[in-house]
Amino acid sequence: xxxxxxxxxxxxxxxxxxxxxTGDAATSCFGVxxxxxxxxxxxxVHLLKSEFMGKGVLVTYNDDDSISIDLHIAVDQGVNIPxxxxxxxxxxxxxxxxxxxxxxxxxxxxxxxxLLG
Numbered sequence: 001x002x003x004x005x006x007x008x009x010x011x012x013x014x015x016x017x018x019x020x021x022t023g024d025a026a027t028s029c030f031g032v033x034x035x036x037x038x039x040x041x042x043x044x045v046h047l048l049k050s051e052f053m054g055k056g057v058l059v060t061y062n063d064d065d066s067i068s069i070d071l072h073i074a075v076d077q078g079v080n081i082p083x084x085x086x087x088x089x090x091x092x093x094x095x096x097x098x099x100x101x102x103x104x105x106x107x108x109x110x111x112x113x114x115l116l117g
Contacts (some may be wrong), residue, residue: 002065002102013100019054020081022069027053029087031079036072036112045073045112066103069096074113085109 004011023035027050033046035056048056058070069092077086089107096104 015059019057019061021096022057023053031084033074066105068106070108072110078095
């Protein structure tokens, strides 16, 4: 949880807010099929439904009140993965910072799967 202080008091922002904003930003980018998670039971990668996309996002709180975000995605077959990842990074940084005012130190993207369109 991040606590921000302003002249009126404190604001606490939970990781659920960051995961929701991140998931929405990432899945809105061209070429992204959705968020993924690796099953602990069978080790397979599973595409998440929209209501569970927060499971594909890990938020780490840094000492300087910034956050780092790891996200796991599946992309459409044939897309340029570096270009898609750059687009996701820009979109996540913009939407999370605009929505919360919290600085993002790092966005790490793990492409777990490539799916047929």
